[in-house]
Amino acid sequence: MATPEEYQIASVPITSHTFNADRSQLAVSLNSNDAQIMSRQGQEWKVTETLSEHDKLITAIDWAPNSNRIVTASQDRNAYVWQQTTDPHTGRTVWKPTLVLLRINRAATHVKWSPLEDKFAVGSGARAIAICSFDPENDWWVSRLLKKPIRSTVLSVDWHPNNVLLAAGSADMKARVFSAYIKDVDKRPAATVWGEKLPFNTICGEYTSPAGGWVHAVGFSPSGNVLAFASHDSSVSIVYPGGPTIINVRMASLPYVSLIWTAEDSLVAAGHDCQPIVFSGSEAGWQVIGSLDDTTAPKSSGGASRFGASGVGRLNSAAFNTFRNADSRGQSSPVSGQTSTGTELMTVHQNTITNVRPYQSQGGSVTKVSTSGVDGKLVIWNVSNVSGGGGLVPRLSGMNIK
Structure with a gap:
C-alpha cells in the first residue's frame, strides 16, 4: 500500500484547511484568531502570510480557486473575504480583507464558496445560514438569511453544482436542502430532481438522522x-430524492465529522475515528469498502513528518519527545515493561480528523484527498489505495488502556 504524504504543520489543532488552485499554497486556521497562508518549499510548508482581522477563533476557511479569494468565518460572528491587492505605499502584494455583513448574533460555524464563486454560504449558531453576495456600490458583501425551519446550530453546508441549491446539516438532527436563489445574482436554474420552482428559502428536502444524532x-x-450526510450516531446516510430512497450505513466506530464525494458512486468520510473511510454503492445499496489508512502497523512516533521537520524544531531525542508528548498530546512516559509507542494509535492521524477536502481530480473523479486534524497534521491520500477492514478494532489494537 502506497504511503500517504504526511506533514506536521503544527503542534496545535488544525481547525480548517484549504488549498489554492494549483495546490502550491495552503491556508490553515491553527485553533486561533489568525489564518496562516503557507507555501510549499521543497518538502515542507512554510508560513508566508498571516491574515489577522478576527477577534475570536476562526472556525472555517475556504479558498475560491478561480477568483483566488479566501473567505474566513469566526466565532466573533464575522466573516471576511480576502483578496490580493498591491499596497500603494510599498508596492508589495498583500491580502486585503473586505467586510461581510452577516447579521447573525451567534458564532459562524462553517463557510463554503458557491461553484461560480459569486456568493458563499455561512452556517451559524444563530439557527440561520447567511447567503452572501457582493454589493459593488458599497464595496462589501451583504447577506440574506435562510432561517425556517432550522431549530439549532448549523454545522455544515455544501453547494449543489447548479449554484442555487444548498445542503445544510444542523444540531437539530436534520439534513436539509434549501434554495439559495438570489434574483439579481443567479440565472433562473433548470429543473432538478430536487424541484422546479425555487424561490429563496424553499425547502427542497428534509431528512432526519436515523438515531437522532447531530448532522x-x-x-x-x-x-x-x-x-450524503454524516451524523453523530456513527452513520452515513445517502439520499436519492426521486424515490425518495434513503440508505443508512451504520458503523461500529466513532462518528464522522467531514465527508466528500470522490465519484458518483463513492465517498470518503472521516472524523473521530482518526482515519478516512471509503464508502461505495448505488441506489441498490451502499457499503464500507475500507480505509485509506493502513492500520496494521504503528506509525512513526514523535510526531515528525516524513516530508518535513517537526512542528517544534529539529530536536528528536528520547527525552525531548517525552516532554513534547506530555505537553501536546497528554501522553505520559512509559512505565516499566511498556514500549514508548504503547499509547500511539495505529493510524497516521493521532487525533480527530477535522477536515476532508479534494486535492487532485482527473476525468471528473477525485483521485487524491487531503485531511487535517487535531494532531496538527496534514495528510494527502491516494483514493485508490484502500485497505480492507477500516474500523475501530484494528485502530485500537496497538493501544494500552490504563
Whole structure:
C-alpha cells in the first residue's frame, strides 16, 4: 500500500484547511484568531502570510480557486473575504480583507464558496445560514438569511453544482436542502430532481438522522442528484430524492465529522475515528469498502513528518519527545515493561480528523484527498489505495488502556 504524504504543520489543532488552485499554497486556521497562508518549499510548508482581522477563533476557511479569494468565518460572528491587492505605499502584494455583513448574533460555524464563486454560504449558531453576495456600490458583501425551519446550530453546508441549491446539516438532527436563489445574482436554474420552482428559502428536502444524532457533514454528489450526510450516531446516510430512497450505513466506530464525494458512486468520510473511510454503492445499496489508512502497523512516533521537520524544531531525542508528548498530546512516559509507542494509535492521524477536502481530480473523479486534524497534521491520500477492514478494532489494537 502506497504511503500517504504526511506533514506536521503544527503542534496545535488544525481547525480548517484549504488549498489554492494549483495546490502550491495552503491556508490553515491553527485553533486561533489568525489564518496562516503557507507555501510549499521543497518538502515542507512554510508560513508566508498571516491574515489577522478576527477577534475570536476562526472556525472555517475556504479558498475560491478561480477568483483566488479566501473567505474566513469566526466565532466573533464575522466573516471576511480576502483578496490580493498591491499596497500603494510599498508596492508589495498583500491580502486585503473586505467586510461581510452577516447579521447573525451567534458564532459562524462553517463557510463554503458557491461553484461560480459569486456568493458563499455561512452556517451559524444563530439557527440561520447567511447567503452572501457582493454589493459593488458599497464595496462589501451583504447577506440574506435562510432561517425556517432550522431549530439549532448549523454545522455544515455544501453547494449543489447548479449554484442555487444548498445542503445544510444542523444540531437539530436534520439534513436539509434549501434554495439559495438570489434574483439579481443567479440565472433562473433548470429543473432538478430536487424541484422546479425555487424561490429563496424553499425547502427542497428534509431528512432526519436515523438515531437522532447531530448532522456533522453534508455533501452533494458530483451530479447533484444524490445527497450524503454524516451524523453523530456513527452513520452515513445517502439520499436519492426521486424515490425518495434513503440508505443508512451504520458503523461500529466513532462518528464522522467531514465527508466528500470522490465519484458518483463513492465517498470518503472521516472524523473521530482518526482515519478516512471509503464508502461505495448505488441506489441498490451502499457499503464500507475500507480505509485509506493502513492500520496494521504503528506509525512513526514523535510526531515528525516524513516530508518535513517537526512542528517544534529539529530536536528528536528520547527525552525531548517525552516532554513534547506530555505537553501536546497528554501522553505520559512509559512505565516499566511498556514500549514508548504503547499509547500511539495505529493510524497516521493521532487525533480527530477535522477536515476532508479534494486535492487532485482527473476525468471528473477525485483521485487524491487531503485531511487535517487535531494532531496538527496534514495528510494527502491516494483514493485508490484502500485497505480492507477500516474500523475501530484494528485502530485500537496497538493501544494500552490504563
